[in-house]
Amino acid sequence: MTREQSTDVGGHAANTRVAIVGGGPAGSLLALALAQRGYGVDLYERRSDPRGQIADRGKSINLGLSKRGMQALQMVGLLDRVLRRAVTMRGRIIHAMDGTGRFQPYGKDSAEVLHSVDRNELNCTLLEEAGRYPSVKLHFEHQLVRVDKQSRELEFNVSGQNIKVRPQWVIAADGAFSTMRRELQHGERADYHQEFHEWGYMELTLDAAAGGTSKVELRALHVWPRRHCMIVSHPNLSGSHTLTLLLPFHGEDSFATMRTPAEIETLFTKYFPDLIPLLPDLVEQCMKHSPAGMVSTRTAPWAFADWAVLVGDACHAVYPFYGQGMNAAFEDCSVLVRELNDCKGDRETAFRRYELARRAHTDVLCDLTKAACVELRQKVRSPWFLARKRLDLAIHRLLPQAWTPLYTMVAHTTIPYAEALARSRRQERILLCSSVVLALLTVGASLFYALGR
């Protein structure tokens, strides 16, 4: 069946009705933000309504909310509510092979922290708040199958039947494998880059001890970095932690060689022995889940005339190593809303300005994230790296305005990513020059002292 939904073809709130494809965090945040600004919104989501459902274990369900994401939540007035349900993480605890843990603070003070939030709960909160607006219609179980750019129609599969809608304009927030992106770019001279990490990930739960206390320090991100693999954990309000096991898909010590109970135990004994007593149901959990892939994407253009625009993972998916995926997506939302507001109805200009303001920076984030993977795997355990990090933080404490470590700029400020990188490189050059000058002065002083004797 092919029919037209009367609400979407002209008529109601004729000049301001938008279709948002994808009801994840970015899509639902935009639905809310635009509704607050008087837009009519039709939000189409492939999955069923997540509200009232329990999220799948084994899928990515925790996020480290940082400054950029917080700013977007502030914009829609939900920051306090979300933070009340978050666990503050003051830093990382790095777990060595010998079972010892070392704390690395995220920043210089209590403002420079991350907040562990439940992705599903955050998503539900945003949908709930958006749904309160009469001008917002939430359409679940609508799978986009085709886009006709000529007639500007979207075709959805709904319970096996195809329906067409003709929205005035569209925001694509349908994730890394965005159907909107694919359909919009079909036949266009569009750039697209998609790369999978050789590692997969699997989420495991480290349950709270009896009484709801955490088995490890609650208010921190925990990392078990190994050269070959890694575990990262985010705390939950309940006292449990969500562990993410990152491991190669293939080869020696990989998901491919972790299929039987014995193999699982062998691998954990080899790499994460201190976790075995904490995870009594380790084997059961590992047997139940399949590893998922991690994709990094970049694309251009993000906008199509005055009709469609991409946000979040639909235009820039990143590996999870910098904890910036959702934060960057939320920042897209803030910038898009600001540009729409500034351009007062001239959507084509708003889209162009939005892409100009964001794309160069999310491309840099893509590179930073790849570098962060190497850092997390190896450098967190190197004494030189730790000393360098401490020096960076110490100068930051002394000169908070003039000197900011790269991680601080990415996580605790809204300095655009490419500017953060450029500033960090300048700082590195200053540090290098200072070291050389210091070394020369030391040699000079020694000589002076030696000759003076």
Place this chain on the structure above:
Amino acid sequence: MTREQSTDVGGHAANTRVAIVGGGPAGSLLALALAQRGYGVDLYERRSDPRGQIADRGKSINLGLSKRGMQALQMVGLLDRVLRRAVTMRGRIIHAMDGTGRFQPYGKDSAEVLHSVDRNELNCTLLEEAGRYPSVKLHFEHQLVRVDKQSRELEFNVSGQNIKVRPQWVIAADGAFSTMRRELQHGERADYHQEFHEWGYMELTLDAAAGGTSKVELRALHVWPRRHCMIVSHPNLSGSHTLTLLLPFHGEDSFATMRTPAEIETLFTKYFPDLIPLLPDLVEQCMKHSPAGMVSTRTAPWAFADWAVLVGDACHAVYPFYGQGMNAAFEDCSVLVRELNDCKGDRETAFRRYELARRAHTDVLCDLTKAACVELRQKVRSPWFLARKRLDLAIHRLLPQAWTPLYTMVAHTTIPYAEALARSRRQERILLCSSVVLALLTVGASLFYALGR
């Protein structure tokens, strides 16, 4: 209608029947090579049979055949026949703004030359020869629409009707926007990179003078390099030349500002004044054609179990600046045929070895091609670059075994691309060190001479 073609589902030549998707040069070369080796072949091509048709003007119809492509034609016994219909190009003639031309030889001798061939004629020759084999079936106007990886079925649209075939195995030779690639990689952890050049291209014909003589030197590639745009021309046997105008799509002096007769004349007067008297129908030609885009792609994996494998543009499209697109595709064919032969029916191993032998090298070709664009635009006009090129060729003439310029290795040998690049970098280091030593010796000798006086 959905039916199964009886010839394709089991039965005939059961163990050796292959479907080739795409009947361009690579697909038709493979059809011929495999038929010669006893395979049954079904070749499916989206377009109609090109034999007996006249190719579209304005589409890329000339190729510079070099060593790698020649080797593949040798394999199928067609090299001599193709060369008889080719124009030998001994080097490039670089046309400066003042109308002067400067000849740069392609290599040290008459073996290091390129051959300008008509793409359509080459394609027809290959199809004709493949079609002589009773074991080869050519299916034109078959557009692949879907691939079912589970049931290993291909679905084609034929005159508006869908038919399914179930080949034993498949070679995807369906070009840069390969439907096979897209369908095979759907849902897989596959890498894919696609980038469009900011320039478009348009082909124009420089007709022969009365009597079939060429208006410019016939046996050379002609280049009109400008910082902002470029024309490259390939000679034809008839004495005409096919010019390729490369120009930005947008911005100042672009295809977007070359739409009226006056604009066309203004642009040619500004950048290619010496061509205006040679092209009396310039405006007419430009008005008739639309510019086409140039895409560069990379992907992985190339092989899917023992069932499907990608070749040519379907796995690595490159910009045309190195003249290696079809040569690299033909080299894929040689390597694939060799591995299939060596692995004696173990297709999975043959595919894996083929990908291992080729992918790293075509990835390097992709980078070399991007660098070649910069070189063609700018460096061909720099005296330093020309001097460096002459020195390179001079050493190559002195020590042909030990020293080979990069271009020579790419165009006139079958040294794998990545090895060619590594060797060229070593040569550059040697050249740099030698220059330093030479400079020091000169200074030393001058001092010796000065002190001795």
